[in-house]
Amino acid sequence: MRTLNVNTPSHSYPIFIGEHLLDNAADLLQPYLSKQAAIITNETIAPLYLDKLSANLNHAGIRNFSIILPDGEQYKDWQTLNLIFDGLMQNRAERKTTLIALGGGVIGDMVGFAAATYQRGAPFIQIPTTLLSQVDSSVGGKTAINHPLGKNMIGAFYQPQAVLADLNTLSTLPARELSAGLAEVIKYGALGDEHFLEWLEKNIHLLVAKDSPTLIEAVYHCCHMKAEIVSQDETEQGIRAWLNLGHTFGHAIEAEQGYGNWLHGEAVAAGMILACRLSEELGCINAQDTQKIRNLLDAAHLPVEPPCFDFERWIEHMKHDKKVSSGIMRFIGLDKLGKANITEITDMEILRRTLQPYLP
Ligand code: NAD
Numbered sequence: 001m002r003t004l005n006v007n008t009p010s011h012s013y014p015i016f017i018g019e020h021l022l023d024n025a026a027d028l029l030q031p032y033l034s035k036q037a038a039i040i041t042n043e044t045i046a047p048l049y050l051d052k053l054s055a056n057l058n059h060a061g062i063r064n065f066s067i068i069l070p071d072g073e074q075y076k077d078w079q080t081l082n083l084i085f086d087g088l089m090q091n092r093a094e095r096k097t098t099l100i101a102l103g104g105g106v107i108g109d110m111v112g113f114a115a116a117t118y119q120r121g122a123p124f125i126q127i128p129t130t131l132l133s134q135v136d137s138s139v140g141g142k143t144a145i146n147h148p149l150g151k152n153m154i155g156a157f158y159q160p161q162a163v164l165a166d167l168n169t170l171s172t173l174p175a176r177e178l179s180a181g182l183a184e185v186i187k188y189g190a191l192g193d194e195h196f197l198e199w200l201e202k203n204i205h206l207l208v209a210k211d212s213p214t215l216i217e218a219v220y221h222c223c224h225m226k227a228e229i230v231s232q233d234e235t236e237q238g239i240r241a242w243l244n245l246g247h248t249f250g251h252a253i254e255a256e257q258g259y260g261n262w263l264h265g266e267a268v269a270a271g272m273i274l275a276c277r278l279s280e281e282l283g284c285i286n287a288q289d290t291q292k293i294r295n296l297l298d299a300a301h302l303p304v305e306p307p308c309f310d311f312e313r314w315i316e317h318m319k320h321d322k323k324v325s326s327g328i329m330r331f332i333g334l335d336k337l338g339k340a341n342i343t344e345i346t347d348m349e350i351l352r353r354t355l356q357p358y359l360p
């Protein structure tokens with residue numbers, strides 16, 4: 001097992017990364033758990049991992065009950081969030097009850113937001129079960145639900161007590177979901193680490209094949225990068241925004257296509273190519289750089305082109321982005337491979353040229 005620490009002004013906590021960790025969850029998490037826990041998961045993950053976790057906690061004397069939500073990005077909304085509060089109230093959960101998010105990024109983001117607001121703040125633990133949530137969403141304390149007009153628009157910064165990433169849970173993850181996680185892995189190389197990009201070029205086929213040691217290396221490296229960035233900038237006043245490489249375009253794709261139709265990671269993949277094209281337009285990188293990222297995304301079986309829709313729709317969606325400041329759109333681009341930047345765009349023609357091949 002490998003352990004990392006995230007140190008933010010609001011809270012410091014460990015990330016445990018390894019195999020068979022669910023079998024020892026209560027032991028590992030004991031210092032971070034209260035006497036009662038609510039395990040919140042969804043109808044896909046419950047039959048796979050809920051009993052194991054619940055029995056493990058019972059064995060350690062931690063009373064627990066479960067709340068099982070419907071599965072899907074389309075349920076990351078107010079109504080489903082309220083089902084968490086219903087379950088907590090019905091089971092008389094107290095303010096100290098630990099909320100455990102057992103699942104991917106959708107469960108993690110919703111449970112985190114529920115924890116941030118239940119009785120004005122309950123402790124929570126992340127047990128991410130998708131590659132995407134292990135390398136990104138479970139770390140750093142961004143919690144949210146979607147609004148029909150914009151992705152992750154309602155939420156809070158709220159750090160977990162601990163993160164436990166058991167790589168064995170990836171054995172049941174469908175290939176398409178694994179690929180979606182690889183989009184975020186490739187993102188880390190592109191935004192901040194050229195050597196990691198080279199490592200990925202050599203190892204991407206092993207990651208696609210779910211080779212355990214290679215996956216552990218990738219999860220550890222990404223969590224390490226994210227922990228460093230979040231420790232410096234917990235609430236995204238500056239460099240944390242780099243983690244949004246590809247996301248402004250990606251969120252527009254998700255909203256336009258209807259949440260859940262394009263997976264988040266797939267939208268980020270196509271969005272990263274658009275961010276590269278924007279950086280080309282701005283004279284920062286060249287077509288070969290973009291091609292390198294495209295090759296990696298291709299090897300991970302990810303889409304590298306967005307769906308076709310009107311320019312005005314792109315702008316409408318992207319104007320809702322959380323990076324918009326004083327009405328000005330801000331994009332994460334690349335100065336070079338392995339170095340992200342934040343650019344304000346006021347000239348819409350630059351965006352039109354970036355999107356031109358994909359406009360009707
Ligand atoms: P997800 O949570 O929808 O999970 C993907 C699918 O895999 C679901 O159907 C889920 O039930 C299933 N699943 C999960 N674990 C499984 C397992 N071990 N075996 C079999 N099936 C399993 O999607 P995701 O890609 O994990 O997360 C995407 C979400 O994360 C988006 O809502 C995105 O906005 C959010 N996100 C948040 C942050 C953050 O910093 N908070 C960062 C990146 C993404």
Ligand code: GLY
Nearest residue numbers: 140142240243244
């Ligand atoms: N995934 C973006 C962030 O955590 O800041």
